Amino acid sequence: MKPIILASASPRRKKLLQQINLEFQVHASNVTEGYDSSLSPAEVVQTLAQRKALDVAQRYHEALIIGADTIVAHKDTILEKPATYEAAEQMLHELSGSTHSVLTGVTLCQNTFGKDQRVHTFFEETHVTFGKLRSEDITQYVQSGSPMDKAGSYGIQDDFGAIFVKRIEGDYNTVVGLPLYAFYQSMIQFAPEFLATNHPTKQ
Numbered sequence: 001m002k003p004i005i006l007a008s009a010s011p012r013r014k015k016l017l018q019q020i021n022l023e024f025q026v027h028a029s030n031v032t033e034g035y036d037s038s039l040s041p042a043e044v045v046q047t048l049a050q051r052k053a054l055d056v057a058q059r060y061h062e063a064l065i066i067g068a069d070t071i072v073a074h075k076d077t078i079l080e081k082p083a084t085y086e087a088a089e090q091m092l093h094e095l096s097g098s099t100h101s102v103l104t105g106v107t108l109c110q111n112t113f114g115k116d117q118r119v120h121t122f123f124e125e126t127h128v129t130f131g132k133l134r135s136e137d138i139t140q141y142v143q144s145g146s147p148m149d150k151a152g153s154y155g156i157q158d159d160f161g162a163i164f165v166k167r168i169e170g171d172y173n174t175v176v177g178l179p180l181y182a183f184y185q186s187m188i189q190f191a192p193e194f195l196a197t198n199h200p201t202k203q
């Protein structure tokens with residue numbers, strides 16, 4: 001069976017992929033996540049998703065490698081993972097009481113031994129509206145440490161998401177880090193054979 005490789009260190013992405021009952025291995029990439037500041041948010045997430053997938057794809061002759069990247073975009077500013085607790089508080093104050101976009105880029109890279117390498121990249125966008133956040137709630141959430149490994153300094157899957165997200169428009173899983181609906185549709189189009197062999201029906 002040709003393996004599916006998730007090129008991500010994100011525990012959320014691993015959990016999402018486990019949800020759709022695919023058999024896969026995890027092999028995180030170690031690429032830098034810098035990008036040209038002239039790129040649009042959609043170009044950034046697709047560029048980074050592709051960079052991660054192609055980095056790991058070098059290590060597999062026969063496999064489907066999946067890379068992904070998630071950012072928050074608010075008023076033409078890209079918010080990634082916060083560097084400090086202060087940066088995390090600042091981001092959440094900025095997002096308080098407003099609507100922002102969360103974009104996730106995904107790359108599927110299919111290596112076929114001795115033949116070609118086929119690459120398919122797409123992105124999904126979800127709009128998230130926060131209620132007005134109290135300073136003490138922001139401080140308490142940031143002190144929990146949870147925001148530090150998440151784009152935009154928050155996890156919609158955290159209790160924070162449950163009490164502060166007023167509404168979302170788009171796939172919830174795009175915000176968590178992997179748009180499962182669009183991903184599965186892409187698998188059907190791009191690599192259906194991997195669904196047949198790596199998708200054991202639940203007993």
Ligand SMILES: Cc1cn([C@H]2C[C@H](O)[C@@H](COP(=O)(O)OP(=O)(O)OP(=O)(O)O)O2)c(=O)[nH]c1=O
Pocket residue numbers: 007008009010011012013028029033052068069070071072081102149150151152154155156157175176177
């Ligand atoms: C907005 C948001 C982001 N996130 C997470 C998803 C990603 O893990 C992270 C964005 O950082 P990414 O650089 O996309 O991913 P990562 O560094 O966690 O892992 P890798 O690069 O190895 O794939 O933010 C949430 O878990 N919940 C959310 O609500």
